[in-house]
Structure formats: C-alpha cells, structure tokens
Amino acid sequence: EIVLTQSPGILSLSLGERATLSCRVNQRIDSIYLAWYQQRPGQAPRLLIHGASTRATGIPDNFSGSGSGTDFTLTISRLEPEDFAVYYCQQYMYLPGTFGGGTKVEIK
Amino acid sequence: EVQLLESGGGLVQPGGSLRVSCAASGFIFKNCVMGWVRQAPGRGLEAVVEISSSGSATYYVDALKGRFIISRDNSENTLYLQMNSLTVEDTALYFCAKKSETSSWYEPFDTWGQGTLVTVSS
Numbered sequence: 111e112i113v114l115t116q117s118p119g120i121l122s123l124s125l126g127e128r129a130t131l132s133c134r135v136n137q138r139i140d141s142i143y144l145a146w147y148q149q150r151p152g153q154a155p156r157l158l159i160h161g162a163s164t165r166a167t168g169i170p171d172n173f174s175g176s177g178s179g180t181d182f183t184l185t186i187s188r189l190e191p192e193d194f195a196v197y198y199c200q201q202y203m204y205l206p207g208t209f210g211g212g213t214k215v216e217i218k
Numbered sequence: 219e220v221q222l223l224e225s226g227g228g229l230v231q232p233g234g235s236l237r238v239s240c241a242a243s244g245f246i247f248k249n250c251v252m253g254w255v256r257q258a259p260g261r262g263l264e265a266v267v268e269i270s271s272s273g274s275a276t277y278y279v280d281a282l283k284g285r286f287i288i289s290r291d292n293s294e295n296t297l298y299l300q301m302n303s304l305t306v307e308d309t310a311l312y313f314c315a316k317k318s319e320t321s322s323w324y325e326p327f328d329t330w331g332q333g334t335l336v337t338v339s340s
C-alpha cells in the first residue's frame with residue numbers, strides 16, 4: 111500500500127511569510143506522478159501543481175513544487191490572505207491515485 | 219466553461235443503497251478518465267475509484283471494492299457511483315473529478331465538482 115505522509119499537520123504563519131509543506135511517500139515514485147491541491151473552506155479542491163513542479167493553468171508563481179523519489183515539497187513564497195487553506199499531495203503512479211492527510215496553513 | 223455537477227446525495231439508513239450522479243459539461247467527457255473522491259466531515263481527501271474514458275476499466279480502493287460500483291454514460295455525459303451496504307463510515311462529501319482529455323490514467327484531477335453529501339444514519 112502506498113502511503114503519503116504530510117507534515118506539519120498545521121502550519122501557523124503570518125501574511126507575507128514563506129510556507130514550506132512536506133509530502134513523504136513510503137515508496138519511490140517518479141516525480142511526474144505527484145500533484146498538490148489547495149482546498150479553501152467550503153470549496154472543492156483545486157489543482158495547483160502536477161509533475162511535482164509544474165504549475166497548473168492560472169496558478170500564480172508564488173507557488174512552487176520540488177522533490178523527487180520519496181520526498182516532495184510545496185513552497186508558497188509569500189503568503190497572501192487567500193492562501194490560508196488546506197493543502198494535499200497526491201500520487202497518481204499507482205491507481206487509484208491516493209492523497210496525503212493534508213497540511214492546514216493558518217494565520218498566526 | 220468546464221463544469222461537474224454532482225447530485226443524488228442524501229440521508230440513507232445503515233445497510234441501504236444510494237446512487238449519486240455527476241453531470242459533466244464544457245469538455246469532451248468521453249475522452250476523460252473520471253473519478254470519485256470522498257471527504258468525511260472534518261477529514262481529508264480519500265480516493266474512491268477511477269474509470270477509464272470508455273468505461274471498460276476501473277480502479278477501486280481495496281476497502282470499497284465490492285460495495286461501490288462506478289459507471290458512466292458517455293452519451294449522456296454523466297458519471298455514476300452506486301453505493302451499497304452503506305455504513306456510518308461512508309458518511310462524506312462525494313466529489314466527482316476529471317482528468318485531462320488525453321484519456322490517460324496517469325494524470326492528476328484537473329477539475330472537481332462541488333460535491334454531494336451522503337449521510338448514513340439511523
């Protein structure tokens with residue numbers, strides 16, 4: 111079973127700060143099969159990053175993804191009010207694609 | 219505009235069945251792998267099942283295999299999820315989601331519906 115572990119569970123930061131979110135996979139995956147989603151309260155998830163580092167259409171460049179193998183990172187360079195949300199990583203190398211438990215980015 | 223509109227959720231008793239639907243518009247439905255993802259209240263996203271663009275192949279999460287059945291009608295641009303032998307643990311918001319129009323399995327979900335709430339309770 112492929113398991114994705116996200117850390118931290120909650121990240122408390124101020125506007126303008128940098129957020130670094132981690133996603134660890136329990137077995138090696140090709141980075142082209144790793145995505146990140148944002149879910150704001152009461153909304154559906156939105157695709158941010160696919161292929162570990164490619165921004166989806168319309169996603170601003172303050173979001174970036176990196177990593178390979180078993181360790182992946184989502185970075186938000188400067189937090190804006192609309193960035194406070196829950197973020198999920200997903201692998202889609204093994205089907206159905208499975209998700210990490212999420213990281214909530216909250217206002218400090 | 220790409221749209222996915224789920225419907226059919228509601229209150230069902232434990233042991234009961236329910237079928238939820240997802241009406242798609244704004245894209246070539248028959249070219250897309252589709253899936254269902256659920257989210258229990260206050261919890262994270264949980265994969266349920268994916269179906270090929272033609273409907274001939276499916277991938278279920280092991281824990282739900284045998285109780286849930288995904289299907290699609292490409293002539294009606296509609297995705298379905300038949301849920302049987304429901305338990306309280308199946309209470310969740312059920313999202314319909316699409317992949318790109320390449321018919322590839324190995325893509326992320328690029329668009330999601332708003333979800334339909336299924337509540338299992340006596």
